[in-house]
Amino acid sequence: xxxxxxxxxxxxxxxxxxxxxxxxxxxxxxxxxxxxxxxxxxxxxxxxxxxxxxxxxxxxxxxxxxxxxxxxxxxxxxxxxxxxxxxxxxxxxxxxxxxxxxxxxxxxxxxxxxxxxxxxxxxxxxxxxxxxxxxxxxxxxxxxxxxxxxxxxxxxxxxxxxxxxxxxxxxxxxxxxxxxxxxxxxxxxxxxxxxxxxxxxxxxxxxxxxxxxxxxxxxxxxxxxxxxxxxxxxxxxxxxxxxxxxxxxxxxxxxxxxxxxxxxxxxxxxxxxxxx
Amino acid sequence: xxxxxxxxxxxxxxxxxxxxxxxxxxxxxxxxxxxxxxxxxxxxxxxxxxxxxxxxxxxxxxxxxxxxxxxxxxxxxxxxxxxxxxxxxxxxxxxxxxxxxxxxxxxxxxxxxxxxxxxxxxxxxxxxxxxxxxxxxxxxxxxxxxxxxxxxxxxxxxxxxxxxxxxxxxxxxxxxxxxxxxx
Numbered sequence: 001x002x003x004x005x006x007x008x009x010x011x012x013x014x015x016x017x018x019x020x021x022x023x024x025x026x027x028x029x030x031x032x033x034x035x036x037x038x039x040x041x042x043x044x045x046x047x048x049x050x051x052x053x054x055x056x057x058x059x060x061x062x063x064x065x066x067x068x069x070x071x072x073x074x075x076x077x078x079x080x081x082x083x084x085x086x087x088x089x090x091x092x093x094x095x096x097x098x099x100x101x102x103x104x105x106x107x108x109x110x111x112x113x114x115x116x117x118x119x120x121x122x123x124x125x126x127x128x129x130x131x132x133x134x135x136x137x138x139x140x141x142x143x144x145x146x147x148x149x150x151x152x153x154x155x156x157x158x159x160x161x162x163x164x165x166x167x168x169x170x171x172x173x174x175x176x177x178x179x180x181x182x183x184x185x186x187x188x189x190x191x192x193x194x195x196x197x198x199x200x201x202x203x204x205x206x207x208x209x210x211x212x213x214x215x216x217x218x219x220x221x222x223x224x225x226x227x228x229x230x231x232x233x234x235x236x237x238x239x240x241x242x243x244x245x246x247x248x249x250x251x252x253x254x255x256x257x258x259x260x261x262x263x264x265x266x267x268x269x270x271x272x273x274x275x276x
Numbered sequence: 277x278x279x280x281x282x283x284x285x286x287x288x289x290x291x292x293x294x295x296x297x298x299x300x301x302x303x304x305x306x307x308x309x310x311x312x313x314x315x316x317x318x319x320x321x322x323x324x325x326x327x328x329x330x331x332x333x334x335x336x337x338x339x340x341x342x343x344x345x346x347x348x349x350x351x352x353x354x355x356x357x358x359x360x361x362x363x364x365x366x367x368x369x370x371x372x373x374x375x376x377x378x379x380x381x382x383x384x385x386x387x388x389x390x391x392x393x394x395x396x397x398x399x400x401x402x403x404x405x406x407x408x409x410x411x412x413x414x415x416x417x418x419x420x421x422x423x424x425x426x427x428x429x430x431x432x433x434x435x436x437x438x439x440x441x442x443x444x445x446x447x448x449x450x451x452x453x454x455x456x457x458x459x
Contacts, residue, residue, distance in 0.1 A: 010444060013451045018367060019422035019429050040386070043352055047387035048455055050359035052423045053318035054397075054404040061316040065330045066308055069337055070301065077299070 007031055007038045016045035157241065164189060164196050164241075173253050175201065175274035180257075186272045188253045190216075195246035197226045200239050201255060201272060205231065211260050212271070216244055217252040224248070228262040250276050286393050289354040296344040308337050310392065311355060315362040322366035322424050332365050356387030367426035389458060407457045415450040418443055 007015065007028050014020045015028045032038045164170055175186035186201030199214060206212065214226040226242040255272035287306065295303030312333055319329035336358060340347070347354060390396040408416055414436075421427045421435065429447065433440045 010448045013448055014422075014429060014444070017419075017422045017447070017451075018364070018426060019432070019447065021428045021430050025428075043386035044388075045451075046360055046385045047353065047356045047389075048451065048458065049423065050356050050363070050385060050387065051389070051400070051404055051454065051458060052408075052419065053314060053321075053359045053363060054401045055408045056317050056321040056424075058313050058317045058401065059320065060313050061330055061333055065316075065334055066305075066312070069308070069334050070305070072334075072338065073301065073304075073341055 006035065007042070009041075012038070012041050012045050013049075016042060016049045160196065160241065161198060161239070164191055164194065164198055167191050167194065169193055171276060173274045173276055175199075175253060175255065175272040177272060178270050180269045181271040184271055186255065186274070188214075188274065190250060190253070190276075192247050192250065195244050195248075197242045197244055198239060199226070199242075199253075201229070201231060203231050203255070203271060206257065209260050210257050210268075211262060212255050213258045213262050213266070213268075214240070214242065215254045215256065215266055216248065216250050217254060219249040219251045223254070223266055225262065225264070226253075228258070252276060289392055293340075293344050293347055293354060296340060304337065304341055307340065307354070311358050312337070314355075314391075314397070315358050318359060319362045319366045322363065322426075323369060328369060329366070332362055335365070336361055352385040353387035353391075355391040356385035360385045363423070370426050403457060404454075407454055411450050411453060412446075414438070414442075415446045415453075418446040419450045422447060 011020065011024070011028060015025065015032070018025070020028060032042050170189050170191040173188040173190065175184075175188060177184035181203060184201065184203045186199060186203075189198040190196070197214070197216070201212070203212060211228045211230055213228045215223040216226055217223050224244055226244055227240060229238075229240045231238060252273060252275045254266070254270050254274075256266045256270050257268040258266070259268075289307065289310075292303040292307050296307070315336060316329050316333045319332045320326060323329055323332075347357070389400065391400065408419075411419070417436065418432055421432045422429070427435065429440060429443045432438075432447075433443045436443070438446075
């Protein structure tokens with residue numbers, strides 16, 4: 001690398017091109033930073049190497065690039081001028097000019113302070129009020145968004161119900177109570193093409209740790225859950241919907257009493273059954 | 277907006293730069309018109325990406341606008357600095373892609389060649405292209421790998437399958453030829 005303590009000329013050329021390996025590059029740069037002679041030679045090599053840029057096909061940049069550059073500069077200048085703090089010279093200039101608007105040099109408070117202080121206080125209060133109003137509006141907006149999402153969901157559910165009930169291939173299955181719940185009854189609407197189930201049931205209220213679970217019993221294989229449900233107060237009619245695998249050959253529906261949260265396969269007593 | 281003075285004579289880069297220090301937009305515009313083509317073409321050749329080259333071009337002239345007072349005539353040429361800075365920034369982008377992180381130095385560029393007029397630029401463009409066209413293939417290739425691809429001599433040796441010493445000699449010979457023609 002060195003030649004009598006200096007960078008060798010061939011290495012200066014490589015250094016100017018950035019073509020020295022990383023470790024040699026760092027060492028040569030460090031040397032050049034402290035050696036005026038090598039720094040001058042390096043600057044010359046850099047200038048010469050830069051001429052290689054002229055070997056490429058020349059193209060003009062799009063006119064929009066210059067326009068953007070100057071738009072950026074002007075926007076920044078305008079912003080600087082708008083928000084500029086008084087410079088020291090401006091402050092000194094102001095100090096030289098006797099003015100009724102300047103604070104009294106004897107330390108007394110100028111008349112404008114009595115005007116500005118209440119204005120500042122009003123601005124502060126207005127800011128707090130505005131901030132609170134923003135908070136309130138944000139909360140309101142979130143609540144409205146939530147309601148909107150619910151409405152959309154409800155609408156989609158209603159459309160699904162109408163679609164299911166009006167489809168000619170939707171099957172209706174009546175569910176009858178078993179000895180476990182003799183007075184219970186229910187109705188299932190099932191469309192295998194859509195893989196959709198709609199049902200209602202009148203059943204006794206269960207303890208908090210239990211829940212009803214609807215099952216599709218296919219012609220082949222294990223029962224498939226169509227969701228858990230909890231009827232409300234006696235006499236209240238509710239509808240539940242569920243999505244199940246499409247094109248199943250179902251031979252029956254059944255409702256069982258299961259632990260709260262439901263189970264993958266029926267474990268509790270049947271309370272409603274109905275054959276397709 | 278004219279790079280020439282009122283009597284038609286060419287205004288030097290340093291005169292324009294002094295006006296940029298005083299926030300004269302027309303002076304920056306004149307410098308931009310003078311060098312944007314060179315800077316853009318170089319960055320685009322290295323990156324092969326018009327958008328990235330435009331970004332480098334804009335950033336460099338924005339830097340001139342913001343820090344014109346830091347440019348020191350004693351430390352070198354503005355044209356030289358622009359070409360070296362454009363190349364270094366483009367190579368840095370290439371290196372980031374390949375995981376190499378070392379930064380190239382763009383301080384101190386001495387250029388004793390006039391690039392301020394369109395005529396001078398045009399003459400020099402012809403000269404450099406002629407030199408590059410006349411170099412033996414191995415020398416030209418080694419120089420292009422180093423300058424436009426940002427490859428070190430060891431990387432060039434690996435890529436071309438040539439011994440390290442040969443690569444160094446080729447680069448040096450090519451640079452010597454360039455030196456003779458430009459002087």
